[in-house]
Amino acid sequence: MIDLHTHTRYSDGALSPAALVRRAIANGVRCLAITDHDSVAAFQSQAEEPDTLEASDIDLQLIRGVELSSLWQGREIHILGLVIDPENETLNHLLTRQQQLRRERAARINEQLCQNGITGLEAYLDSLPCQAIGRNHIADFLITTGYARDKQQAFSKYLGNKGKYRTQPQWCTLAEAVEHIAQAGGISLVAHPERYRLSNGKLGLLLDDFQAAGGQGLEVSYSNLAPEQLYRLARLCQTRKMWASQGSDFHSPEATWMDVGKIRGLPPECREQAVWLHPSWPTSETASGQANRHPVSADAGTQSNP
Numbered sequence: 001m002i003d004l005h006t007h008t009r010y011s012d013g014a015l016s017p018a019a020l021v022r023r024a025i026a027n028g029v030r031c032l033a034i035t036d037h038d039s040v041a042a043f044q045s046q047a048e049e050p051d052t053l054e055a056s057d058i059d060l061q062l063i064r065g066v067e068l069s070s071l072w073q074g075r076e077i078h079i080l081g082l083v084i085d086p087e088n089e090t091l092n093h094l095l096t097r098q099q100q101l102r103r104e105r106a107a108r109i110n111e112q113l114c115q116n117g118i119t120g121l122e123a124y125l126d127s128l129p130c131q132a133i134g135r136n137h138i139a140d141f142l143i144t145t146g147y148a149r150d151k152q153q154a155f156s157k158y159l160g161n162k163g164k165y166r167t168q169p170q171w172c173t174l175a176e177a178v179e180h181i182a183q184a185g186g187i188s189l190v191a192h193p194e195r196y197r198l199s200n201g202k203l204g205l206l207l208d209d210f211q212a213a214g215g216q217g218l219e220v221s222y223s224n225l226a227p228e229q230l231y232r233l234a235r236l237c238q239t240r241k242m243w244a245s246q247g248s249d250f251h252s253p254e255a256t257w258m259d260v261g262k263i264r265g266l267p268p269e270c271r272e273q274a275v276w277l278h279p280s281w282p283t284s285e286t287a288s289g290q291a292n293r294h295p296v297s298a299d300a301g302t303q304s305n306p
């Protein structure tokens, strides 16, 4: 099984990189991309992490990735960068800026909460190990303080598109996201395209701009996707000659409906365009730097469907 979209505690995931890799292996994943929101700290943390992996534990190919928040026509679009160089300076400049925007957004929300007599968000966020503060963290705080009943309510009432504390940071543009991923040697893909609720026409325009900027792929299979949506994306990949990806968007073991590795494989329509067949895909590297014991093939992503 191949899973190319997951989060660690360096963004809004619950697990350390090592714990995520262990869970992925236990779930039968043999090629895993870590794609934190606006952060590549997961790949730079091995030395200081208390929870590290023994090289002998690692039997999967680890792909270095990132999920950038970007803006296109006033909408927030998430762009996945796969096979990036996490040390790339240009990309890291952008990540520093995006992380700052995230802190500023949290500070604005904190001010509003304080006006309503709710204090403690700043201290709560400071206590987290994450580098990219997200609305998920703020939702957790609102739940702990009893201000929201659960995540769903935290987003619908306060943090989501129609929420009371909605503020949209000036993320980089869609084209900037693609350019920075390219600078870092990576492949750009539009993450979870059906989650933006775009009409066919609008999605077409988004993909026109994305491809014109150098964007190469689409996430075709991911959690909570209806079969007709999966096939719409597979056909788009086919007609537009884009690379196809699959990923759970795993955040936490508690969300059992989007566990790492528990996704459908790519439909036959786009299987030959699987992103792991891309010429820049590494073939011989594992997380431990050992030769990959399981070379990836065209049908590799389909073997362990939930």
Ligand code: AMP
Pocket: 012, 037, 069, 133, 134, 135, 136, 151, 152, 155, 156, 160, 251
């Ligand atoms: P941010 O990166 O701060 O803009 O937050 C986006 C993240 O919030 C997504 O990656 C999800 O993890 C989470 N999220 C967004 N909308 C919802 C929702 N309605 N319910 C639960 N989590 C959500």
Ligand code: MN
Pocket: 007, 012, 037, 134, 136, 251
């Ligand atoms: Mn998230």
Ligand code: MN
Pocket: 067, 078, 191, 192
């Ligand atoms: Mn996303």
Ligand code: MN
Pocket: 005, 007, 067, 249
């Ligand atoms: Mn994600």
